[in-house]
Structure formats: structure tokens, C-alpha cells
Amino acid sequence: MSVVVTDQGFSANTWPENPVSLAVFDAGDETLPAALDLPADTAPETLAGRVDGLAFIRILVSSFADGRGFTLARELRRLGFAGRLRICGPLIADQYAMARRSGCDEVEIPEALAARQPEADWLARADWQGGDYQSTLRARSRASAH
Numbered sequence: 001m002s003v004v005v006t007d008q009g010f011s012a013n014t015w016p017e018n019p020v021s022l023a024v025f026d027a028g029d030e031t032l033p034a035a036l037d038l039p040a041d042t043a044p045e046t047l048a049g050r051v052d053g054l055a056f057i058r059i060l061v062s063s064f065a066d067g068r069g070f071t072l073a074r075e076l077r078r079l080g081f082a083g084r085l086r087i088c089g090p091l092i093a094d095q096y097a098m099a100r101r102s103g104c105d106e107v108e109i110p111e112a113l114a115a116r117q118p119e120a121d122w123l124a125r126a127d128w129q130g131g132d133y134q135s136t137l138r139a140r141s142r143a144s145a146h
Helices: 021-024 068-078 093-101 111-116 119-123 133-143
Strands: 003-005 009-013 035-037 056-060 086-087 106-110
Touching: 003 111, 009 119, 021 035, 056 068, 068 086, 093 106, 093 119, 106 111, 111 119
Parallel strands: 035 056, 056 086, 086 106
Antiparallel strands: 003 009, 003 106
């Protein structure tokens, strides 16, 4: 089992369908799936023009040290994906803000990790829109211009 983390804290997985793998998606079945699982090393350009009808994409990462999932999330948003975007794997609470800033709506972590990093740890990072380095620089720049 796993735990889904949102800005409101821990919740159960509410997605009603199992995502299909990239291999199944690439097989070219005429029926577009509602949900897709992507490995973090997926080349975003291979998905150009193909994600519009999807409602859900889950990016699978194998390690908290692998930042490719964040890059893929950002690129999927740049390609126009407007559905629900989740990054899934052994991420740590400190990475929650990065996941949200890169375009993810939520994070999915293993239950064992949720037991070691309780909901309060994740909620402490739920203010992902403020306090980042670039926002701080922009605020300083605006203040010094006046």
C-alpha cells in the first residue's frame, strides 16, 4: 500500500483506475487510457502531442536522489498536460515543495516511509509557493527597485 500526500496532508489513493505502463501506451491501442505510469527516465519529447486526452499521469522514481522525475513533471506541463500529475516513490518530505513547483499535484510514498516521516513533516512543507530561492530574489529585486 501507499500514501498520497497533498497540500492537505495524507490521504488514500483515490484514483479509480490502474495506470497503464508506457509500453502498453506505446503499443498504439486505439483506446486512450485514462491513466499512465511513466518511468522517470522517459524522454518527454516522445510524449509530445500524446498526453492531451489523459486524465492522470504517475511518474515513478526509484530513489529520492533521482531528480529526473521532477524534470519530467515540468516538461509534461510544458507539453500541455493539464490532468492530475503525481510523482511516486521513496521521496522525502523535504522534496515536497520541489514536486509541487515542478508541476505535480501530489506525491505518493510507501507506507513504511510515511511511518518514518509523519504527516506533520509533509505539512510543514505544504507552503510550497513561498520561500523558495527564486521568489526571495524576485521580492528583493522589487523592493530595491522602489
